[in-house]
Amino acid sequence: MRKTLRYGIMGAGNIARQFADGVRDAHRSTITATASRSLEKAKAFNAGTPYGDYAALLDDPQVDAVYVALPNSMHHEWTLRCLAAGKHVLCEKPMASDEAQTREMFDAAQRAGLLLMEAFMYRCHPQTHAVLEQVRSGAIGKLKLIRTAFCYSTGKPQGNIRFDAALAGGALMDIGCYCISMARLLAGCEPTAMHAVGRLGASGIDEYATGVLDFPGDVIAEFCCGMTVQTNNTAIICGDEGYLEIPWPWKPQAERAVFIRDGQVPPRQDSGKQSRQPRQEFVVNAGRPLYAVEADDFAQSVLDGKPLTVSKQDTLGNMHVLDELRRQVGVKF
Numbered sequence: 001m002r003k004t005l006r007y008g009i010m011g012a013g014n015i016a017r018q019f020a021d022g023v024r025d026a027h028r029s030t031i032t033a034t035a036s037r038s039l040e041k042a043k044a045f046n047a048g049t050p051y052g053d054y055a056a057l058l059d060d061p062q063v064d065a066v067y068v069a070l071p072n073s074m075h076h077e078w079t080l081r082c083l084a085a086g087k088h089v090l091c092e093k094p095m096a097s098d099e100a101q102t103r104e105m106f107d108a109a110q111r112a113g114l115l116l117m118e119a120f121m122y123r124c125h126p127q128t129h130a131v132l133e134q135v136r137s138g139a140i141g142k143l144k145l146i147r148t149a150f151c152y153s154t155g156k157p158q159g160n161i162r163f164d165a166a167l168a169g170g171a172l173m174d175i176g177c178y179c180i181s182m183a184r185l186l187a188g189c190e191p192t193a194m195h196a197v198g199r200l201g202a203s204g205i206d207e208y209a210t211g212v213l214d215f216p217g218d219v220i221a222e223f224c225c226g227m228t229v230q231t232n233n234t235a236i237i238c239g240d241e242g243y244l245e246i247p248w249p250w251k252p253q254a255e256r257a258v259f260i261r262d263g264q265v266p267p268r269q270d271s272g273k274q275s276r277q278p279r280q281e282f283v284v285n286a287g288r289p290l291y292a293v294e295a296d297d298f299a300q301s302v303l304d305g306k307p308l309t310v311s312k313q314d315t316l317g318n319m320h321v322l323d324e325l326r327r328q329v330g331v332k333f
């Protein structure tokens with residue numbers, strides 16, 4: 001039985017660099033090859049055997065799983081090709097351009113008996129597990145509101161895959177997908193109604209957007225995402241007996257991820273007194289960088305049979321919401 005998962009990286013860009021750097025501290029993962037459109041770029045990337053085209057990676061017997069780090073519009077084609085070549089796939093978020101493509105990818109994985117997971121790294125971090133545990137154990141009472149934000153302001157839209165409709169870009173696809181994912185995770189079900197408004201840029205993609213998801217059980221989630229606007233990028237999870245404040249929900253620190261529980265328990269009928277919950281700080285130590293945690297998490301599923309942290313149903317649910325919100329905002333690929 002193999003103890004380490006051997007990854008091949010497809011696309012030597014920004015997130016591939018962060019992933020490769022993280023994997024140096026992984027326990028169960030290693031990188032044996034990198035494929036780029038340019039051999040020179042693959043060589044300079046300096047992580048395993050360099051290849052000058054993506055297809056060459058598929059023939060490498062030293063690669064067990066491919067980490068697909070290509071623009072969104074290319075996830076579908078290359079994941080299918082990886083699966084056809086017998087490779088497991090950890091595919092960057094969002095899984096594809098739409099839900100229909102995503103279904104085809106999971107069907108192909110199932111037929112091939114291989115694993116496919118959407119690379120939502122924040123889901124693998126123990127801070128997310130700890131937050132979920134707080135909510136599920138009733139530590140903030142009845143969950144009512146989920147408020148999340150993920151924005152940045154880039155001064156370089158030219159040549160940026162996120163600003164290109166042909167590459168399935170846009171704020172909802174790039175970072176709104178995290179807010180939707182966290183809301184669905186905490187609510188523990190799919191929204192029954194959803195609404196979004198946004199502003200489109202010159203190429204027709206949404207540069208910023210805000211949305212509301214309405215869940216069964218009286219849970220409402222609101223979020224904003226944007227690529228040309230700044231905000232605090234936090235998550236606040238609100239119940240009737242308190243709230244959780246997560247300063248770094250999406251990219252938690254490796255060794256000191258901190259979140260806070262605060263609030264007041266409402267007056268009980270018998271006492272009439274309002275009691276204050278002590279403000280409590282939770283510190284979570286993942287022991288290694290976020291992308292090492294993610295790589296090892298997927299490795300555990302491939303090597304040990306651990307259920308996938310981001311399941312097929314979870315990814316399909318996220319893609320379904322993204323499709324509908326993009327339609328409402330007026331984004332067409």
Ligand SMILES: NC(=O)c1ccc[n+]([C@@H]2O[C@H](COP(=O)([O-])OP(=O)(O)OC[C@H]3O[C@@H](n4cnc5c(N)ncnc54)[C@H](OP(=O)(O)O)[C@@H]3O)[C@@H](O)[C@H]2O)c1
Nearest residue numbers: 011012013014015016036037069070071072092093094161
């Ligand atoms: N999970 C996370 O934390 C996270 C963070 C950022 C991005 N992402 C996701 O990762 C994926 C890649 O994002 P990124 O920030 O790494 O983008 P990026 O820096 O632009 O890299 C994308 C890579 O894809 C390859 N590529 C192939 N065809 C291309 C084309 N027509 N235009 C541009 N690049 C092309 C290029 O690699 P070669 O030149 O080497 O072939 C390029 O370096 C996206 O799906 C994004 O949503 C995830």
